[in-house]
Amino acid sequence: MSRKSNKNQWKNRTGIVYSTNEQHEYETSDLDEEDTLSKGKQLLRVTLDSKKRAGKQVTLVTGFRGTNRDLKELGKTLKSRCGVGGSAKDGKIIIQGDFRQRVSTILKEMGYGVR
Numbered sequence: 001m002s003r004k005s006n007k008n009q010w011k012n013r014t015g016i017v018y019s020t021n022e023q024h025e026y027e028t029s030d031l032d033e034e035d036t037l038s039k040g041k042q043l044l045r046v047t048l049d050s051k052k053r054a055g056k057q058v059t060l061v062t063g064f065r066g067t068n069r070d071l072k073e074l075g076k077t078l079k080s081r082c083g084v085g086g087s088a089k090d091g092k093i094i095i096q097g098d099f100r101q102r103v104s105t106i107l108k109e110m111g112y113g114v115r
Helices: 068-082 100-110
Strands: 043-049 058-062 086-089 092-096
Touching: 043 100, 058 100, 068 086, 068 092, 068 100
Parallel strands: none
Antiparallel strands: 043 058, 058 092, 086 092
16 A cells, blocks of 8 residues: 555645546645744743633643644643643644643743743
């Protein structure tokens, strides 16, 4: 079994669902991710948010500049160190509950700049 190239994966195609032309090149939604900045150059903002969350509070970490994989890895670290759930997507890390102080401390220990 050989793997097909990423540009012909049907989940990544945009615009055209099917083409009978075998020479057709599908457009993909692959966006070039920027390289992850070093921890010392990152300035992350830690805030408390409850908008559109049925009144429940979440700690929101924004300002991360880097790949989605690195974002998810940082989110996983923060969630496990706080002992709660959350998510990491669209350049934001969401931690369930009010953990602003703990998240700020953890990020500073890891070498990130925090506002």
